[in-house]
Amino acid sequence: MRRIVFPFLVVVIICLTCFGTAVLAADEDYAVTPSGIPIDRLAPFVDVFAAQHIGQRTVGATVAVLKDGELALINAYGHADLENEITAEVGNVFEWGSVSKLLVWTSVMQLVENGRLDLTSDIRSYLPEGFLTKLRFEQPINMLNLMHHNAGWEDHLMDLFYKSADDVGSLEETLRICEPVQVYEPGKVIAYSNFGVSLAGYIVECISGEPFYQYVNEHIFKVLGMDTTTIHPTQQDNAAVAAQREKIHGYRMVAQGSFVKSATERVYVGLYPAGGAMGTVGDAAKFMAALMPSVGQTSPLFADNATLEEMLSTSYSFGGGLFGIAHGFWISPKGVRTLAHGGSTDSFSSYFCFAPEQQLGLMVMTNQNGESAFCRDLANEIFGTYAVPSTSVQMPDTSELEGSYIEARRVHRGFSKIPGLMQMIDIKAIDQHTIDFAGRNYTQISPYIYYSEGNGAFLHFDVQDGKVVQISRQYGCLLPFPQNTMCLLIAGAIFSALSVIWLIAALVIAIIRLVRKIRHKEKTDSIVPAAKWGLFLNLAGIAVIANMAVQVIKAISYATYAELRMFFLFNYAYLICAAIGVALIAVVWKRSGGSKKQRVFAALSGLAAILIAIIIVGFEFYR
Known part of the structure; x- marks a missing residue:
């Protein structure tokens, strides 16, 4: 009997040990970020990060981290009012800036799900007759072009911001005033366009029969209980948010550790679908949670998760699919595949980044223009950085990439084109596989694909007959500087x-x-x-x-x-x-x-x- 029982017990112990190890391994995958930070140690980690950067690179910030639909962290750091030493709170209202665009694409996909909008149809079929008057190419523009920022419009700077709420007109009126000239053939060049995104918001307005801000209120904010957020251009629909906005000030960094209050810290966004949202970080977390519903749950934003999955799937890619766009969400390769969007107004910066497969999301809001510590570096700390795969492929020589380049996103007509013309970027070859791009080193990791470990950015060179036609990067294209x-x-x-x-x-x-x-x-x-x-x-x-x-x-x-x-x-x-x-x-x-x-x-x-x-x-x- 003993001879039978003893081997049996050994087998049971071995099985239990293996099972326990598997459970611990699974739990370890669940309990850490892609960079290896334990979730239960995330709050003290961010506290240490904040202590290093608040007062040096950043005035104030609110941060929220979601894991599996639950808040793993929500906290505020620094100051809302530096001069009066008023500390920042999670209840402070921050401007979203261009992160507002995610509300546009969510609204669009809701209409797609309802069968009221087709992503590949000519957008003029949804607009009033003759609405667009400055098109220069026969190729029609569809909603995907608006999502990919490749409808072909030049940039437009006038009437984007107003100093007085009294100057803000209706979305239709502002679009007519701001219509830029189409300078690229649709689908050819990515040139980030606030006009294109706002036009998509106006199409939502035309289809739904209600102002875009009201549509978002009814179909996103109210659905998710986002009571402390608004996208109304003058915040008239949410007096509490408008009042809270007056309690926080915006700043600019003049040197490390030195900040000045923005001269135009209170502005109103005319093309508000592209950058007019503002609210608390807690509300932003509710929106992000709806983009990552728990297993077995349906996102409250859609009738079927299939629509959400379509929205977050790659719809345009660069560099052999390494990075690209997911129906308006920027694909940002880090330690894992993430979707992200940053935003910046005259006085605020924000960054939303999430990994749907890992059910992990980060929301950052700061009261500082061009802030990069929380809005870029913190995401790399949490999600990790891209692991460059080893390869034995023969790489092209970098010397053919040398030259001067200019942003595709620029003004082409009018005196406001001057700043864009002066932002020339030089590329110099350092060695056979390394280039200097705007003062930062990029290494060739695949033929004509370059990566910078310093900021986690990618470049893809489109070379034809030995000449660079255009350079694609995560937020737009560069073109050879015209002689x-x-x-x-x-x-x-x-x-x-x-x-x-x-x-x-x-x-x-x-x-x-x-x-x-x-x-x-x-x-x-x-x-x-x-x-x-x-x-x-x-x-x-x-x-x-x-x-x-x-x-x-x-x-x-x-x-x-x-x-x-x-x-x-x-x-x-x-x-x-x-x-x-x-x-x-x-x-x-x-x-x-x-x-x-x-x-x-x-x-x-x-x-x-x-x-x-x-x-x-x-x-x-x-x-």
Whole structure:
């Protein structure tokens, strides 16, 4: 009997040991983040992280972490009001910025599920007749193009933000004012577009028959119990949120450990579906939980989880599928596949990142423009970084990638195109497989695919016949810098310098002549007509340069397009006056007589007027 029982007990012990090990292993997978942080140690880990960065790189932040539908962490760090030393709280209202776009795509997929919208149909079938007036290509635009930011529009900066709630019009009105020119063929180039996302929100509005903010209130916020969040452009539908927003201030970092309050910390988003949401981090967690329903549960946002799964599936990919877009959600490879979206307004930054398969999500909200510690580094700490696979594939040489590139997302028409033209990015080969891209090293991990361990970013080069056609990255494309644009910038800089130098010199000459005449009662030669017209052009040149300077200042201070019209008219008037003045100088040149000095003065004045006119026309200061 003993001979039978003993082997039996050994077998049982072995089975129990193996079973117990399997259970512990399963529990270990459940209990840690992809980077290896135990879930029950996540709160102290983030506390230590915050202690390192609050006051150095970040003013204030609220953080929430979801695991399997439950809050594993929700906390606030730093200050809501730095000057008055008011600490941040989880109940503070933060602006979502572009994370608001996720509400648009969720709304769109709800209508897709209801059979009221098709992702591949021409969007004009959902819009009022003739709504889009600046399309340049026959290829129709569909909703997927809007989700992928490749409908082809240039960027548009005017009327995106307003300083006064009174300036905010309806979504339809703002879209008509802000419609940009289509500069790329649909489907060819990813150029991040606030207009395209807001147009998708307007399509939701047209189909549902209710304002977009009201649709979101009824079909997302109320469904999820998000009482402390609004996407109304002026927050009129939620007085409590509007009041809480006034209790927090936005900042900019001027140097590590040094922050200043944003000069325009309270603005209103005209194209609000693209960036107008604001609320608490606790509410944001409710939204994210609905995107990751527990096993066996159906998301309250959809009738069937199949719609949710479709929304979170890859719909556009770069670099052989390594990264891309999932119906408006950016696919961000880290230690695991994550979906993410960041947001930034004039005074706030936010970042939502989640891994549906691991049922893990992170929400970060900060009251600081361009914040990166919590909005980028913390996600890498929790989700881990991409593990580069080893490969024996022969890699192309990096030397063919060298050159200057420019963002596809930029303004192409009007004077507001100037900042985009000046943001040139140079790529230099460091060695056979490493490049310097905007001051950061990227290593080739697969043919024409580069990865930076420093920030976890990817680049994919589309090379044809040995030349780079475009560079794809996680949030848009880069294109080769056009040589004609480089010539325009160089000429503009030279012409501007010469014009300003001459105008200053002419002003000094005129003042010296006047002072001598008054003090010493010198008898001076009478001013000939050509010189008189030269003096007039110089005074007009000084005025128009001042006008253009104020025009630029107004534009970056969120002046509306209507407010800038008077500046455009002034520039038009100068062009007319310059044409008349230069023509008259040429006509009276030979017969006007006068001293050599006056003739030179008139000639240089006319030349300066021509240069200023070229600047106005070349850089489109008239629109």
